[in-house]
Amino acid sequence: MKFDTPAKTNPIDQLKVVGKPVDRIDGPLKTTGQAPYAYERHDVAAKQAYGWILGAAIAKGRIAAMDLTAARAAPGVVAIVTAENAGKLAKGEYNTALLLGGPEIQHYHQAIALVVAETFEQARAAAGLIQVKYAAAKGTYDLAAVKDSAPIAKSGGPGGAPESKVGSFVSAFDEAPVQLDATYTTSDESHSMMEPHASIALWEGEKLTLWTSNQMIAWGVADLAKTLGIPPENVRLISPYIGGGFGGKLFLRADALMASLGAKAAGRPVKVMLQRSLIPNNTTHRAATIQRIRIGAGKDGKITAISHECWSGDLPGGNPETGAIQTRALYAGDHRMTANRLAELDLPEANAMRAPGEAPGLAALEIAMDEMAEKLGLDPVAFRILNDTPVVPDNPPPPPAKDEKPDQPKEPPNPHPPFSQRQLVKCLTDGAQHFGWKKRNPKPGQVRDGRWLVGLGVAVAFRNNLLMKSAARVRLDAKGIVTVETDMTDIGTGSYTIIAQTAAEMMGVPLEKVVVRLGDSSFPVSCGSGGQWGANNSTSGVYAACTKLRGLLAEKAGFNVEEAVFTGGEVRAGNSNILLATLAGPEGLVAEDLIEYGDLDKKYQQSTFGAHFVEVGVDAYTGETRVRRMLAVCAAGRILNPKTARSQVIGAMTMAVGAALMEELVVDKRLGFFVNHDLAGYEVPVHADIPHQEVIFLDETDPISSPMKAKGVGELGICGAAAAVANAIYNATGVRVRDYPVKLDKLLDGLPELPMEP
Amino acid sequence: MKPFTYERATSPAGAAAAALRHPGARFVAGGTNLLDLMKLEIETPPHLIDVNGLKLDAIESTDDGGLRIGALVRNTDLAADERVRRDYGVLSRALVAGASGQLRNMATTAGNLLQRTRCPYFYDTNQACNKRSPGSGCAAIGGFSRVHAVLGVSDTCIATHPSDMAVGLRVLDAVVETIRPDGTVRTIPLAEFYRLPGKEPQLETVLDPGELITAVLLPKPVGGVHLYQKVRDRASYAFALISVAAIVQKDGTGRVALGGVAPKPWRVEEADAEMPNGARAVAAKLLAQATTTPENAFKLKLVERTLASVLAEAKGA
């Protein structure tokens, strides 16, 4: 199904099942421990051996010598895989560094060996017997030190240009009566999903089956096949339950490759789970950024000039953290400039983490907006509303695609496309009303509650809605059961449930009559889970397949499909009605289709909007910050399931609290690695850090987006929320911290004087 | 983790004797730190002596009006004991400030005292660490040192001792009771229990090889307001950046000890004497010998302010 004109009224609009806050259909399995994750599939293959990955002990250089003698001789050892004996391996399309290092070492904890043994304990112990001598090379590990020589990045994220210019920023900024020029930094962050990367590999002849934990099944198949040099049709990935990803499981990672190589070498199935202490350095992370933001405005508060420059680092061949992108579309202003620059660093591979670009970008921009509002003497909510824009002010042409010749004639892009929906102002005004914003004292450091300095902060949320084609297969059986199969994944997002709701709505059956099977590469290729594109696109794919099935059923019933009504487990037309189960017959009926998109996303800017409101208390003695209240108001198209959508938003808000207050992979700039590489050292929020969180979804349907009229929401919740926390801290204390995370040592010098004498 | 043999000891003397028979053996009780270190091969005992069956899990009143806390009393049970809550509140407070509910259910009194540092370089066996691998150097000096010690450090090691409980015990003048492999029993004031790193940071306590902690003794209660304030980045389940244990009497006199700033609970007699003179005076004595790095220098100000908080709370209580 090609979606190239705005959606009209369709069966989803009945909203009998879609849009209802139904419980997750996978809930009973997950809450009883019966949902099997990748490492737990004792049932799928006999004689599984255990693999243990050894990570490189240096950040850069080469292995001078590796002695496997003692490890090979250790009891229970079945095989040891290293770069030397693994055969020729390619690099995956989506990988920056090799997943198996040696002799060259590209980053700390890069996998250099897999020990396969009869038991977990034997594999772990034998890995400790491998003797490695390294020849270390000097590396570059300090972003700030190399920032000034960093060039403009080659790409600017999905379809985006790395830099843009409108009007003449420099002169407009110089002439602006009110100016802000400030630099902000965000930290390297770890996804730290609760389930470590894990895989079980089984070879049957040339065919490889991998039970794994992966957000993007088709990417995984392609990259595993490419890396191993085997045809993709010989690779099957199965990933029905995924213990969190947040972008960290978008790609083929070392667990999957090493399990595959280990199983080949051992001649039997092998299971591998990355040990927790390897995850921050072995896998990907969100890159730290340095961001310079300049805003110029008239005394009336209208922005005349705005620029956002973002520096980040990655291994050679890697990609930037595109923190400057959203600044093209968020606020008005005639003279503008954005730039994303990328330095080469020898730290572990940087890559996408929940809302790449916007999460760190808005963390900086929305402090800058708070600072600017103060300079102008305006309320931060009013200042944002004043600078709302109905069109995208800055829409640079995307860079040429890989298979596109740079001089190929192209239709010039619309310089100022309208938004398909933009309810940002309503998000702000409704949120301000609901949160009691007017009680905020605009003068910082004034409100006290016992030992706590209390402050309120606001920030805007913005995240684009990305369109990806997505396929599904729908099967109807003689019992009237509708089974949906797609390689879509559920990483906690609620995919199982919203897909079931979509199929139930389309086929007119109760939710209990729908079975959803996900995460298997033998199913039609979906959009996968990432970039908050999963819900809208995957359900649209299911919509397409169900539309096809409805056609088959109507035809079989002899009804005109335009007149056929699917409800109550039957199809009706005029005075006739036939049970779906009867129509299916003993053979059943199957339909497969995909959703693909025309150019509606070029004609219109499709984005999601929100406003975050936060109240914090800062301990007047110690500077410890505790979040007291949080509210997010979101406008993100149709909300397919308010219960699971709300969970996505509060989860993202929680991660934003982490980014604001504590999350920081600490770089040892001498040795080139993230030092705090476990869950004690890399602190993420715990129960005690998170208060009651409220989420309001504005009523919105977006017919430009898809037949579901939905958009993504899973990442919107993290966008801007960290800045709302930082702005609340400023309001509480009067201390403006521009370097995340806002830990107490950055506040201490600005806290009130205390009575130090009796 | 290296293979090891395992036995269940049935008496304290038997356990200590078993340790002598098995060079390098370790006692295991809660296991919450030892097993972690064994997985990383930071500890590689060839033999484990499980002391959980030793019946050292009672909290008994002593003749001099104090308490005898069995070495195996779990942190949860010690914190919940009515006598501890009533008379030694600082200990109860310190215990519940540490770790998590699950870990406190496992961890024992003796094990808590003997837990090792959480310095990330100590935990990463690729890195230089004089405590883990004597003579290899100290990667924390000149590296990431925000959480490290500012007192009692040497040029070989700047690690902290991570226990909260030990800070509470220190301010209570607790005494450690042990049995040695030859069967002799001795008592060691907690003040003398930990060693400073000096040139040998691998030696952390004065215990002999095979010496087993059997109890911790508390002198009779001293009254006063008992406070334990722990400062950390997240609200719970995190080690202290710094902590303050204090007992404050009505007249403003009292005692104070610090956690998170040194390789042992930090107490200075002269600082106690300054208690009536306010936080700045107390901090000046406690921090007199401080050696900081640019990353952990904030701990000095934080100690002073947290002391102010504790003293204010004591006044209000």
Place this chain on the structure above:
Amino acid sequence: MNEPSDSEIPSGEFSRRKFLLTGAAGAAMTGLSRLNAQEQPTPGPHPMKPILTRVSFTVNEKMAELEVDTRTTLLDALREHLHLTGTKKGCDQGQCGACTVLSGGRRINSCLTLAVMHQGDKITTIEGLGTPDRLHPMQRAFVKCDGFQCGYCTPGQICSAVAMLDEIKAGIPSHVTQDLTSAPAFNAAEMRERMSGNLCRCGAYCNIAEAITEVAGRSA
């Protein structure tokens, strides 16, 4: 600046520590007790030879008799030997709480305890609390309140929550208990502090709190 230096880093500093043959050989020669009587000392056994031992405990009211490596944690005994994979491995270091089970009714991290240390104990795992058809009230409340997303920390959260309510009932104080000398009450601050040993990276805390409150209210 990026020129590789050819100087090799001294092995004492960066290569993995050398295996100490003496210590482990000593261990294999001890032939300690009945526990490893099947491990007869043989001439020159490999120092890395696993030491097997028998242990029995009940899991969810069923007796489990195992022969395990002394190194096997309770967590791995459950997951890899008994195939009770509801208990999760999130860190294997006591830093996340995903492995929480009940031993004698008390919640513990099963990753930081050896299977062999649980002779005769009564272990309860998530599988022992309820099944998809017969959910425990806490499991039902988690489903209703959407107290989970990816589901991986969930069994640990639920086991922890069940035991945590018992701890409050038993009067055990917490870091946020105001008055040490009186019994703690159930409230949001107490619950959040006491549940802090169970990380949830999906950030379902607010909904987990709602689920637990519902159960606490019902059972109060």
